Amino acid sequence: MSDSHLPFWPSYAPRHLWVPQTSLYYNLEVSAARFPDKPFIVFYDTQVSYRRFKEETEKVAGWLQQACGVGKGDRVLVYMQNSPQFMIAFYGILRAGAVVVPVNPMNLTGELRHYVHDSGAKVAFAAQELYPRMQPLLAEGLERIVVASYSDYLEAPTDLNVPDFVAAPRQPPADAGAVAWADVMASGCSPGPMEAGPDDLAVMPYTSGTTGQPKGCMHTHRTVMYNAVAGGIWVQGSGQPGHVSLAVLPMFHVTGMQYNLNGAIHSGATVVLLPRWDRDAAALLVQRHGVTGMALITAMVIDFMGNPRLDEYDLSSLRSVGGGGAAMPKAVALALERKLGIRYREGYGMSETMAATHSNPPDRPKEQCLGVPLFDVDARVVEPGGTKELAPGETGEIVVNGPQVMLGYWNQPEASGEVFVEIDGKRFLRTGDLAYVDEEGYFFFVDRLKRMINAAGFKVWPAEVEAMLYHHPAVQEACIIAAQDPRRGETVKAVIVLKPGWAGKVTAQEITDWSHANMAAYKVPRIVEFVAALPKSGAGKVMWRTLQDAQKAATPRP
Structure with a gap:
C-alpha cells in the first residue's frame, strides 16, 4: 500500500489505533459509571440517562x-x-x-x-x-x-x-x-x-450478493470495537463526552449503528434520536439540543440544504457532517460550506467491514472521493480478480485488510473463501468495487464488479429482486439493473420477458404494485420495461452488463 496519503493525515490523530480488548458491553458499564445521570438518549424530548x-x-x-x-x-x-x-x-x-x-x-x-x-x-x-x-x-x-x-x-x-x-x-x-x-x-x-469477550461473536448484519440470498457477516466484539473507537478519533471532538449526535441513519445499518450507538456509548456522548428523516425536525433538534455532528447519507444532505426554512434555525453548534451513500453533488457541498462553514466528509465501507475502511481527512476532504485508508487499514487497488497492485490512476478492485474486517459469512464457507485473498501474507477482503488512487493516495470510486444498486444509501442486490419477481405468475424472465435517479442516485429497473399469453394483460404498474406487496419498498422496481427476450451469452447466461450499459447510454448526462 502506498503511504502518499500520510502528509494529509489529521495532525491530531495517531497513525496506530489502540482499542479496548473488552466486550462492547464493558463500554456501557464504563460510561454508566462515569456519567450515570447524563442523558444518553433524547427521544422527542424524553431523556434516558x-x-x-x-x-x-x-x-x-x-x-x-x-x-x-x-x-x-x-x-x-x-x-x-x-x-x-x-x-x-x-x-x-x-x-x-x-x-x-x-x-x-x-x-x-x-x-x-x-x-x-x-x-x-x-x-x-x-x-x-x-x-x-x-x-x-x-x-x-x-x-x-x-x-x-x-x-x-x-x-x-x-x-x-x-x-x-x-x-x-x-x-x-x-x-x-x-x-x-x-x-x-x-x-x-x-x-x-x-x-x-473480544473474540466472541457480537453482531451479524446481513448482506446479499450475486447469489441472491442475504448472508450474515460475522463480527466479533473486537471487529465492532475498532470502528466504534476510530470514528470518534478521526473526527476531532466527536469522541468526547460533550459530543451530541443526531441519530437518523437507521441503526440496523452498520454506519448508523457504529456512529450513533456503539461509538456514542464508548465516548459517553448524547444521542438525539429520530426514527425517520424529517428535515425540519432535524434542524429544530440541532438548535434545541446543541447537536455537534450528523452522519447523513447524501440524499438527506440534499434535502436538508434544500429546506427553504433553513435560515430560521440556529445551527451554529454543528461541527461535522459526514456520510456517503452516493457521490455528493458539488453545488450541495458548496452550499453546506457556505451556509454552515462545514466541509462534507465522505467515506467508504461495507457491512463486511462494520462501516468505514476509508474516510476523507476532515481538514482536507476531496469532493466525490472515498477518502484515504483509516488507522491500521491496508487498502490497495489491484487487478480485478488478481492480486497485483496497480499504479496511481489505474482502475482496479479495492481490497482491504484491517481490524474491522469480518471473520466470514455465517454458515457459508464457500462464499467466505471466495471473498478473501492472500496478498503478501495478509488476508484481504475483495470488495467488488472498482476504483483508482490518485497521486496523493485518495481513493475514487469508478464502478462495481459486483451487481449492486445503491438507492439512496440502501443496497439492492439484483439477484435477490429477480428471484422474488419469478414468483409473479406473468414473469418468465427478469433482469434487474440500475437507472439513474436525481434524488436517490440510483433506482431499480426491471427488464421483463412475459410468459406466453400474458402480453397486454399485465402492466408495468401492476408489476410495481405486486412488488410493493412482496418485498421491501427500497427493492421495488420503480421502472419496468417489457422486452421480447433478454440478451444471453453462448452459455445461456443473461448478459446483464449489456442491459446496464444500454441504460447508461440512454440516460442524458447532467
Missing part, C-alpha cells in the same frame, strides 16, 4: 436468559426503527452473551423468513407496527417475539411533530409466544455473569 439505559439492558438480558434460555453465541433478531427499544435490545442481547442480528424494518414476511431460518434465531424483538409481518414466523422457528411500542418512551411533553407510528398507543399482543416490551421490563429478571 446512562444509568437507566444500563439498568434496562440488564432487564432484557435477564429475561432472555431466564425466560428464553438464550445463551452465549445464540442469535437474536432486532426488527425496529430507530428507537430507545432498538438500542436497549441491542445492548441487552450483548449483555446476555448473545449475537445481535439487526434487520431492515422495510423487510416483509418472506424476507424475514430467511433471516430466521438462516441465523437459527429463536427469539426476536419487533416493533408494534412491524409485528404483523413477523407474527407468522412464530410457527416457523421463532419461539418468542418481544413487541415494543415506541410510545412507551414518549414520557415528556413535546412540541415536535411525532409520526403516527411513533405515537400509537401500546396494543399488548395476544398471540402465544408474543410478549409486550413492558412485561419484559416488569419481569424483574437479572442476568448471570458476563461471559462474552
Whole structure:
C-alpha cells in the first residue's frame, strides 16, 4: 500500500489505533459509571440517562436468559426503527452473551423468513407496527417475539411533530409466544455473569450478493470495537463526552449503528434520536439540543440544504457532517460550506467491514472521493480478480485488510473463501468495487464488479429482486439493473420477458404494485420495461452488463 496519503493525515490523530480488548458491553458499564445521570438518549424530548439505559439492558438480558434460555453465541433478531427499544435490545442481547442480528424494518414476511431460518434465531424483538409481518414466523422457528411500542418512551411533553407510528398507543399482543416490551421490563429478571469477550461473536448484519440470498457477516466484539473507537478519533471532538449526535441513519445499518450507538456509548456522548428523516425536525433538534455532528447519507444532505426554512434555525453548534451513500453533488457541498462553514466528509465501507475502511481527512476532504485508508487499514487497488497492485490512476478492485474486517459469512464457507485473498501474507477482503488512487493516495470510486444498486444509501442486490419477481405468475424472465435517479442516485429497473399469453394483460404498474406487496419498498422496481427476450451469452447466461450499459447510454448526462 502506498503511504502518499500520510502528509494529509489529521495532525491530531495517531497513525496506530489502540482499542479496548473488552466486550462492547464493558463500554456501557464504563460510561454508566462515569456519567450515570447524563442523558444518553433524547427521544422527542424524553431523556434516558446512562444509568437507566444500563439498568434496562440488564432487564432484557435477564429475561432472555431466564425466560428464553438464550445463551452465549445464540442469535437474536432486532426488527425496529430507530428507537430507545432498538438500542436497549441491542445492548441487552450483548449483555446476555448473545449475537445481535439487526434487520431492515422495510423487510416483509418472506424476507424475514430467511433471516430466521438462516441465523437459527429463536427469539426476536419487533416493533408494534412491524409485528404483523413477523407474527407468522412464530410457527416457523421463532419461539418468542418481544413487541415494543415506541410510545412507551414518549414520557415528556413535546412540541415536535411525532409520526403516527411513533405515537400509537401500546396494543399488548395476544398471540402465544408474543410478549409486550413492558412485561419484559416488569419481569424483574437479572442476568448471570458476563461471559462474552473480544473474540466472541457480537453482531451479524446481513448482506446479499450475486447469489441472491442475504448472508450474515460475522463480527466479533473486537471487529465492532475498532470502528466504534476510530470514528470518534478521526473526527476531532466527536469522541468526547460533550459530543451530541443526531441519530437518523437507521441503526440496523452498520454506519448508523457504529456512529450513533456503539461509538456514542464508548465516548459517553448524547444521542438525539429520530426514527425517520424529517428535515425540519432535524434542524429544530440541532438548535434545541446543541447537536455537534450528523452522519447523513447524501440524499438527506440534499434535502436538508434544500429546506427553504433553513435560515430560521440556529445551527451554529454543528461541527461535522459526514456520510456517503452516493457521490455528493458539488453545488450541495458548496452550499453546506457556505451556509454552515462545514466541509462534507465522505467515506467508504461495507457491512463486511462494520462501516468505514476509508474516510476523507476532515481538514482536507476531496469532493466525490472515498477518502484515504483509516488507522491500521491496508487498502490497495489491484487487478480485478488478481492480486497485483496497480499504479496511481489505474482502475482496479479495492481490497482491504484491517481490524474491522469480518471473520466470514455465517454458515457459508464457500462464499467466505471466495471473498478473501492472500496478498503478501495478509488476508484481504475483495470488495467488488472498482476504483483508482490518485497521486496523493485518495481513493475514487469508478464502478462495481459486483451487481449492486445503491438507492439512496440502501443496497439492492439484483439477484435477490429477480428471484422474488419469478414468483409473479406473468414473469418468465427478469433482469434487474440500475437507472439513474436525481434524488436517490440510483433506482431499480426491471427488464421483463412475459410468459406466453400474458402480453397486454399485465402492466408495468401492476408489476410495481405486486412488488410493493412482496418485498421491501427500497427493492421495488420503480421502472419496468417489457422486452421480447433478454440478451444471453453462448452459455445461456443473461448478459446483464449489456442491459446496464444500454441504460447508461440512454440516460442524458447532467
